[in-house]
Amino acid sequence: xxxxxxxxxxxxxxxxxxxxxxxxxxxxxxxxxxxxxxxxxxxxxxxxxxxxxxxxxxxxxxxxxxxxxxxxxxxxxxxxxxxxxxxxxxxxxxxxxxxxxxxxxxxxxxxxxxxxxxxxxxxxxxxxxxxxxxxxxxxxxxxxxxxxxxxxxxxxxxxxxxxxxxxxxxxxxxxxxxxxxxxxxxxxxxxxxxxxxxxxxxxxxxxx
Numbered sequence: 001x002x003x004x005x006x007x008x009x010x011x012x013x014x015x016x017x018x019x020x021x022x023x024x025x026x027x028x029x030x031x032x033x034x035x036x037x038x039x040x041x042x043x044x045x046x047x048x049x050x051x052x053x054x055x056x057x058x059x060x061x062x063x064x065x066x067x068x069x070x071x072x073x074x075x076x077x078x079x080x081x082x083x084x085x086x087x088x089x090x091x092x093x094x095x096x097x098x099x100x101x102x103x104x105x106x107x108x109x110x111x112x113x114x115x116x117x118x119x120x121x122x123x124x125x126x127x128x129x130x131x132x133x134x135x136x137x138x139x140x141x142x143x144x145x146x147x148x149x150x151x152x153x154x155x156x157x158x159x160x161x162x163x164x165x166x167x168x169x170x171x172x173x174x175x176x177x178x179x180x181x182x183x184x185x186x187x188x189x190x191x192x193x194x195x196x197x198x199x200x201x202x203x204x205x206x207x208x
Contacts, residue, residue, distance in 0.1 A: 160173045
């Protein structure tokens with residue numbers, strides 16, 4: 001997360017961070033984050049929501065500027081609802097990701113400072129996509145991580161991920177990845193938020 005703080009009359013960057021992960025598993029998607037929001041050396045919140053429901057079967061993790069991420073969530077929810085009414089059907093995970101990419105690209109000259117993971121289940125199965133601040137829609141992944149703790153989380157995900165792993169194993173792997181980042185990344189902390197997305201909907205929980 002990046003904020004601006006005045007110093008000697010000039011804006012100075014204050015860099016903050018987070019850790020979010022997404023995993024495709026057998027029959028669903030698991031998203032997980034920690035709960036700490038920081039501003040420089042200040043812990044602003046221990047309970048910051050970082051997983052947001054977009055539809056009944058699609059959710060989004062946020063990392064970066066809180067205000068920017070919240071604005072993106074509001075705009076995407078509204079556009080997804082309008083598009084669903086126009087089409088008369090639910091949007092796919094890729095379609096929601098593409099709408100988000102368009103929004104980010106349109107604002108590339110004054111970008112939203114955020115990295116996002118869009119995850120969900122549609123008629124084609126479970127999917128996750130990662131987007132950068134300029135709207136690059138990266139190739140679909142089996143697992144992904146964003147934020148200042150992502151390098152640490154990726155190490156755990158690379159070591160522990162396997163194809164078609166059960167949802168329970170994916171949950172434990174996601175938790176391990178976030179816990180590892182939480183131990184080593186000073187900007188990551190607080191309880192772990194987990195969202196399990198299947199064809200039956202989204203289940204959210206908060207754990208230690």
